[in-house]
Amino acid sequence: MIDYRPELIQKLTHLWDAGREGLFKKSPGLFNSFREEAFSTFLSLGLPDKKNEAYKYTDLDKFFSYDYRGYYVPSTADYTQAERFKCEVEDLDVWNIVLMNGFYPHSDQGLMMLPGGFWAGSMTAAAKQFPGLIQRHYNKYVTNDKDGLVHLNTALASDGLFIYAPKGTTISKPLQIVNLVHSDRDIFVQDRNLIVVEEGADLTLLVCDHALSPQHFLTNTVTEVYVGQNARFNIIRVQNQHNDAGKITQTFIHQERDSYASSNNITLHGGLVRNATYHTLAGENAETHSYGLFLSDKSQHTANYVFVDHSAPHCNSTQLFKGVLDDDATGAFNGRILVRPLAQGTNAYQANNNILMTPEAKMSTKPQLEIFADDVKCSHGATVGQLDEEALFYLRSRGIDEREARLMMMFGFAHEVIQNIHIEALRERIDTLVMQRLRGELSRCASCAIKCN
Amino acid sequence: MDNNQDKVLNEVTQGEYKYGFVTDIDTEKIPVGLNEEIVRLISAKKNEPEWLLEFRLKAFRHWQTMKMPSWANLKIPEIKYQDIIYYAAPKQRVAPESMDDVDPELKKTFEKLGIPLEEQKRLTGVAVDAVMDSVSVKTTFRETLAEEGIIFCSFSEAVREHPSLVQKYLASVVPYTDNFFAALNSAVFSDGSFCYIPKGVRCPMELSTYFRINAANTGQFERTLLIADEEAYVSYLEGCTAPQRDENQLHAAVVEIVAERGAEVKYSTVQNWYPGDREGRGGIYNFVTKRGICKGESSKISWTQVETGSAITWKYPSCILRGDNSVGEFYSVAVTNNHQQADTGTKMIHLGKNTRSTIVSKGISAGLSQNSYRGLVKVVKKADNARNFSQCDSLLLGDRCGAHTFPYIEVDNQSAVVEHEATTSRIGEDQIFYCNQRGISTEDAIGLIVNGYAREVINKLPMEFAVEATKLLQISLEGSVG
Numbered sequence: 001m002i003d004y005r006p007e008l009i010q011k012l013t014h015l016w017d018a019g020r021e022g023l024f025k026k027s028p029g030l031f032n033s034f035r036e037e038a039f040s041t042f043l044s045l046g047l048p049d050k051k052n053e054a055y056k057y058t059d060l061d062k063f064f065s066y067d068y069r070g071y072y073v074p075s076t077a078d079y080t081q082a083e084r085f086k087c088e089v090e091d092l093d094v095w096n097i098v099l100m101n102g103f104y105p106h107s108d109q110g111l112m113m114l115p116g117g118f119w120a121g122s123m124t125a126a127a128k129q130f131p132g133l134i135q136r137h138y139n140k141y142v143t144n145d146k147d148g149l150v151h152l153n154t155a156l157a158s159d160g161l162f163i164y165a166p167k168g169t170t171i172s173k174p175l176q177i178v179n180l181v182h183s184d185r186d187i188f189v190q191d192r193n194l195i196v197v198e199e200g201a202d203l204t205l206l207v208c209d210h211a212l213s214p215q216h217f218l219t220n221t222v223t224e225v226y227v228g229q230n231a232r233f234n235i236i237r238v239q240n241q242h243n244d245a246g247k248i249t250q251t252f253i254h255q256e257r258d259s260y261a262s263s264n265n266i267t268l269h270g271g272l273v274r275n276a277t278y279h280t281l282a283g284e285n286a287e288t289h290s291y292g293l294f295l296s297d298k299s300q301h302t303a304n305y306v307f308v309d310h311s312a313p314h315c316n317s318t319q320l321f322k323g324v325l326d327d328d329a330t331g332a333f334n335g336r337i338l339v340r341p342l343a344q345g346t347n348a349y350q351a352n353n354n355i356l357m358t359p360e361a362k363m364s365t366k367p368q369l370e371i372f373a374d375d376v377k378c379s380h381g382a383t384v385g386q387l388d389e390e391a392l393f394y395l396r397s398r399g400i401d402e403r404e405a406r407l408m409m410m411f412g413f414a415h416e417v418i419q420n421i422h423i424e425a426l427r428e429r430i431d432t433l434v435m436q437r438l439r440g441e442l443s444r445c446a447s448c449a450i451k452c453n
Numbered sequence: 454m455d456n457n458q459d460k461v462l463n464e465v466t467q468g469e470y471k472y473g474f475v476t477d478i479d480t481e482k483i484p485v486g487l488n489e490e491i492v493r494l495i496s497a498k499k500n501e502p503e504w505l506l507e508f509r510l511k512a513f514r515h516w517q518t519m520k521m522p523s524w525a526n527l528k529i530p531e532i533k534y535q536d537i538i539y540y541a542a543p544k545q546r547v548a549p550e551s552m553d554d555v556d557p558e559l560k561k562t563f564e565k566l567g568i569p570l571e572e573q574k575r576l577t578g579v580a581v582d583a584v585m586d587s588v589s590v591k592t593t594f595r596e597t598l599a600e601e602g603i604i605f606c607s608f609s610e611a612v613r614e615h616p617s618l619v620q621k622y623l624a625s626v627v628p629y630t631d632n633f634f635a636a637l638n639s640a641v642f643s644d645g646s647f648c649y650i651p652k653g654v655r656c657p658m659e660l661s662t663y664f665r666i667n668a669a670n671t672g673q674f675e676r677t678l679l680i681a682d683e684e685a686y687v688s689y690l691e692g693c694t695a696p697q698r699d700e701n702q703l704h705a706a707v708v709e710i711v712a713e714r715g716a717e718v719k720y721s722t723v724q725n726w727y728p729g730d731r732e733g734r735g736g737i738y739n740f741v742t743k744r745g746i747c748k749g750e751s752s753k754i755s756w757t758q759v760e761t762g763s764a765i766t767w768k769y770p771s772c773i774l775r776g777d778n779s780v781g782e783f784y785s786v787a788v789t790n791n792h793q794q795a796d797t798g799t800k801m802i803h804l805g806k807n808t809r810s811t812i813v814s815k816g817i818s819a820g821l822s823q824n825s826y827r828g829l830v831k832v833v834k835k836a837d838n839a840r841n842f843s844q845c846d847s848l849l850l851g852d853r854c855g856a857h858t859f860p861y862i863e864v865d866n867q868s869a870v871v872e873h874e875a876t877t878s879r880i881g882e883d884q885i886f887y888c889n890q891r892g893i894s895t896e897d898a899i900g901l902i903v904n905g906y907a908r909e910v911i912n913k914l915p916m917e918f919a920v921e922a923t924k925l926l927q928i929s930l931e932g933s934v935g
Contacts, residue, residue, distance in 0.1 A: 344852065356866075356867040359834065362864065362865045364862065366861050367860060367873070368858060368860075369857060369875060370855070371849065371857065372854075373852060374850070374854070375852070376877060376879070377876075377878050380874070380875050381875070382874075384869065385870040385871065385872075386868065
């Protein structure tokens with residue numbers, strides 16, 4: 001491929017050259033063994049641009065053009081800050097883990113065992129403690145090898161979160177990961193996470209993304225998830241970063257037979273957010289759900305990319321993505337359902353609804369179906385529009401003022417996604433957050449969205 | 454029941470192509486290949502004015518800088534553009550003044566295809582422009598139409614007789630720089646139909662062009678230009694067939710439609726080029742650029758297509774809705790069977806205020822075929838109150854074919870309402886069972902269901918075409934396995 005943006009690539013090459021030595025020294029051999037090749041693949045693929053169908057409506061250039069510093073070795077000060085960070089949600093009882101700039105900051109422990117036999121902690125530590133397990137799963141579920149950013153992550157990621165739910169374990173309460181970025185300089189963070197949910201295990205994850213300082217941040221996250229036979233896995237992501245923070249996540253969920261997975265991306269704030277979720281249904285009778293909601297304003301850009309790959313018969317999948325765009329915000333949705341020839345008996349549904357609040361907002365959506373089997377029921381629907389005037393009139397004729405009526409309708413629109421969160425306390429909390437957001441009370445957020453101190 | 458269904462499917466989907474015969478007629482051809490000399494030769498053969506030759510040469514030079522696009526969801530074997538004959542014409546001594554001057558072989562060919570060239574024998578009030586290989590053979594009812602001021606003739610005649618009109622509108626909707634095949638067509642187009650409906654005239658009969666490829670190793674590159682002046686109305690039909698051959702032939706046409714204020718154009722296509730045999734040998738590559746512009750206020754362009762032929766179909770009849778309150782419509786049934794591939798759909802570009810568009814696309818795939826819908830709905834910032842509704846359904850008959858949907862929706866205006874929905878499924882066993890228990894055989898039941906499925910589109914066709922389209926559907930698919 002021709003390199004059309006040499007200066008951006010050059011910057012990234014500088015980051016690589018600068019951090020390389022430290023990176024190789026600190027990381028386990030297994031991770032290092034992928035790095036050189038991944039970086040050269042990245043160079044040959046380049047940064048995804050608008051010619052790439054998956055990025056057709058998302059412009060990454062602006063966020064890649066800042067002078068970022070790499071973050072390969074965490075500082076003690078950051079550790080202390082992370083440890084002081086507390087997140088409290090009323091009635092929400094969770095196990096709490098804080099990641100600082102993509103690092104698991106509890107250097108002394110590295111890995112901790114939670115009641116029920118769960119393991120959670122740093123990838124680096126996990127590579128020492130569970131070498132066989134990591135070898136089996138690391139870099140195995142990345143299904144999109146055409147995306148330069150995945151390779152960039154494989155090359156540069158120094159740490160990340162490792163969660164291991166051994167066979168038959170059930171966690172007593174959800175695990176909350178608070179992803180913080182904090183620095184006094186512009187930094188580019190790469191974290192790489194691996195989640196292994198073995199046969200019959202059950203895990204619910206709540207991931208919150210926050211930026212603590214007003215610098216430019218860019219985070220390039222790759223998460224691999226293995227969901228074993230008959231296992232259950234839920235991930236809920238709440239993103240609340242300021243307008244100078246860019247967040248690119250790619251989550252690869254690999255499912256074995258009879259398994260269940262759900263993913264829910266709630267984006268409240270963020271200069272550039274792109275969430276890509278890949279669901280691979282590799283075993284029969286697996287079920288997967290992908291939800292997303294974004295509320296964007298100013299010049300924010302929010303993109304959701306979903307790819308559901310039906311590779312086995314009798315699997316079910318649903319997708320529901322909604323967006324509300326205010327001011328100059330732009331949004332993109334790109335959903336793909338692929339039903340392979342073997343995957344008979346597939347049910348796959350997809351819906352994408354968007355509301356434009358101002359004449360300047362812009363939404364592009366591209367729902368796709370690729371179907372190679374005949375015994376299937378697949379559908380998709382996409383809409384872009386505004387609030388229904390008739391419904392508005394109905395509310396107003398009952399004495400509700402216009403502003404309140406609009407809020408009610410938008411809230412109802414958003415709630416359809418939120419209602420799929422099955423942890424009650426969290427669902428209520430997110431409802432409140434969304435209401436605040438819609439009222440404009442939740443402005444640029446330097447602290448945690450979930451009532452953090 | 455499954456076995457029975459299989460048998461029925463085999464019998465019916467493997468029905469022979471009816472129009473695969475070759476007419477034995479002297480054909481004038483030019484040497485194989487493509488270069489500037491060939492472009493000049495084509496132009497010279499047609500005694501074209503200087504400006505048209507210039508246009509061709511510009512297009513050709515531009516084409517040389519382009520590469521064949523590869524984004525479509527199609528597997529296209531390499532096309533050797535230098536092995537194609539770019540001009541072939543049935544030999545005629547003189548231009549036919551009356552029906553008696555037309556070569557009897559030619560007349561027979563069109564009779565066999567069911568196209569009435571002789572006006573007195575007409576069954577329906579349809580004026581036909583018959584195009585064989587590269588040139589127009591005969592246009593019927595010219596005089597009747599001329600009384601109303603309507604110009605309906607071959608493209609070459611239009612260049613000779615109405616050069617100002619042609620010069621004004623040629624490439625105004627599809628410029629030669631538009632895409633690879635439009636550039637190729639602009640360089641080498643040989644003939645086609647030209648139609649102009651003057652202000653306030655409602656065309657009294659259906660106009661029709663019938664395209665026939667006959668000569669071997671040739672490509673067909675025709676160009677249709679359709680202009681509806683203010684408050685005019687026309688319904689236009691297009692049909693096509695080709696002989697059965699083992700090699701692939703290229704058909705790269707351009708259709709341009711201009712609708713001025715208050716005009717309405719209805720363009721219907723029943724595309725039945727030779728689709729290739731059961732093993733996927735031969736067949737036509739149908740790479741066509743069709744686009745209409747609703748230039749004036751309250752104008753309307755409606756595309757209806759029934760696509761059953763061609764080895765590979767790659768086309769997107771589109772509407773540019775520039776005038777305020779203009780309307781664009783697209784109704785399509787695309788059927789693929791055996792090794793056929795289709796990547797077809799539409800583009801609706803909303804530029805004016807209060808513009809509306811409707812897209813209804815029904816894909817049916819059987820055998821080993823791949824059928825894709827690809828469409829774009831774009832609402833620009835100034836297009837207040839734009840409205841679009843799209844519905845794309847796919848029906849799968851058999852477990853080795855594919856159905857794909859790639860809709861693109863780009864909305865840059867708050868007041869726009871854009872809706873898209875798509876479904877993919879097969880004929881349910883319960884539906885067949887329901888029919889069976891009411892005494893309807895499996896074969897009839899499938900015919901019934903497929904016809905019902907495509908009805909919404911077929912209903913939009915003019916009556917003469919609707920009958921043909923229904924028959925075509927039956928030939929291609931009736932009795933397919935659910």
